[in-house]
Amino acid sequence: MNALEVWCLCRDRKVSLVATRPTLKYWGPADVLPEIVPMIRCHKEALLDLVESLDGLPVEDGPFTPYMPPVSxxxxxxxxxxxxxxxxxxxxxxxxxxxxxxxxxxxxxxxxxxxxxxxxxxxxxxxxxxxxxxxxx
Missing domain, CATH: 1.10.8 (Helicase, Ruva Protein; domain 3)
Incomplete structure (x- = not known):
């Protein structure tokens, strides 16, 4: 299993991932975490890169993110x-x-x-x- 597959599995199982280098934070249903945490740890560096690259991007079933010019x-x-x-x-x-x-x-x-x-x-x-x-x- 690669990092993308782990990320997809996390998403399917309602496990959230947040990259705050050097740590990768995760949370989700208690009954799912024991199965997924070893995979997350195994692919931590690749998941950090992946989660950072996906941060802020809309997902097909995610919330509506309307356009706004970036402003201070x-x-x-x-x-x-x-x-x-x-x-x-x-x-x-x-x-x-x-x-x-x-x-x-x-x-x-x-x-x-x-x-x-x-x-x-x-x-x-x-x-x-x-x-x-x-x-x-």
Missing amino acids: PETLHEWQAELAPLVARCARYRGWGEDAVEMLVAALYRMPVYTVWIDLVSYREWVARIEQEEVKQ
Whole structure:
């Protein structure tokens, strides 16, 4: 059995592997570990390389991992700070009360980070349309 086969067996048996060099951490069902741990130890170096190379990649039955441009926490905070007044502007344009606007803005900081960039682009466009309409009036 090679490292890839051990990794697949671990995945099938619900054993998780995490590479933190120089150690390879594992956990899973107690009844499965006695069978798999000797194989993990036998292929430790190759499994470390394999687990590191697979880290962060989506798997066919894994969670949905939407695209987001890689950004620093500072940039993300800048985007959120820019998005908040845009959302407030659009909500007020739609006639929402101040309490609702405050709730919307507060929710911006709890929303999934991958939506911030998408929403920022969308709300920039929406505010530009609102401003164009106001100029016409």
